[in-house]
Amino acid sequence: MTRTITVGLDGSPASLAASDWAAREAQLRDLPLRLVTAWEWQAPAFAPTTGLGVPVPPSDLQRASAQRLLAQARSRVGEAHPGLRIDTDEIPGLPVPALLKAAEAAELLTLGSRGLSKAAGFLLGSVSHAVLASCERPVVLVRAAEHGGHEAPAETSERQATGVADSRDVVLGLDLLRPNDAVIDFAFDAASRRAARLRIIHGWTLPPYYYGGELMPDLNDGMVELVRSELSDVLRPWQDKYPTVEVSAQATIGGAGRHLVDASYDAALVVVGRQIRHAPVGAHIGPVTQALLHHAVAPVAVIAHD
Known part of the structure; x- marks a missing residue:
């Protein structure tokens, strides 16, 4: 089918x-x-109670x-x-x-x-x-x-009217702790089809290495290099699979939600993942995805995964 x-x-x-x-x-x-x-x-769930019900x-x-x-x-x-x-x-x-x-x-x-x-x-x-x-x-x-x-910007409206693909960035919110192939592949594929750049955003938190309120520079620099190295390792096979996709990757200190929302203002699409959880009550969307859905301007693709 x-x-x-x-x-x-x-x-x-x-x-x-x-x-x-x-x-x-x-x-x-x-x-x-x-x-x-x-x-x-x-x-409606909250209809006025008139005694006659809602027609x-x-x-x-x-x-x-x-x-x-x-x-x-x-x-x-x-x-x-x-x-x-x-x-x-x-x-x-x-x-x-x-x-x-x-x-x-x-x-x-x-x-x-x-x-x-x-x-x-x-x-x-x-x-x-x-x-x-x-x-x-x-x-x-x-x-x-x-x-x-x-x-939408005038040039985007013109592209849409003429059927030309939108070449603005595709943005991927990437979780390095639990990178998922389906989410990454969706983002690379979307960028490839649009002949667009793929902008990847990973948010991470600094460890509590403070002295007198100041970060210890050597430890800070080491953590930054470690995150960049991990990011390169995760992306390398996907860049080999999609060699025509230009990739811009950034690791940002703090939660990724705000950075993804900011990136959505001039993006063609924002891609995030949602872990499937078969909970007895309710369902899980996740705080980053939830924040993005409430404030993003660009279309948002949510890819469910195990």
Whole structure:
């Protein structure tokens, strides 16, 4: 079965931005685009208690609404990307289980994220958050620029309109303590397809070698060299596999989250990992990924791994 680039639609500007991003990704990968939406509506969790409940349309009207949404999105995307194979599917059920099911046959799943403001950044929303926390396929979160207040540069808009790949940096948040092949390979592959530079950011913490409040210079320099050496060792086989990808690697003191957010302002894509944890209660996203999702400007790819 041919995998697809799948995008979940709900009619919001963020989900339409996600469909635009997914269409370009489908062209980069020479794969079909699949537009999906769940047509079973769910009453708001915090609805006013009027005694009458929250009115939910009959199922035939819900499905008709989903079909209209998909038809409009297919027409819009098809006009911007002629020649791209576009499939549509309205899936019975509530959004989270429907999207998780759709992701099983996807190369990656793309979802929209609603932006709040320049200061607040992402508002993931309950559906996107729940899907991201449980999905074992790569998930890309795309923010609608008009919601976040961060408009794409004019040259980027022109590239998108003409179908030319975005050559801005792909950014990878790399954990040297637990480097994962799937995460690294995704980032290198994304940069290769875009003919873009791969910018790698690793955050690390200095050991408590202090004397009178001052770092001991020799020990500090030694730690820096050790981290740089480890970074080179981890990246060497990937640079051999992707020889055309220009790599810029930096080890930053402190958590990587803030540095990844800063890098997202002029990036084509930010790639991070999420360790799969089958916990009895809830799911794990991780503090760095969580911070990035709430504040990043560029699309964020979250790669689940064991």
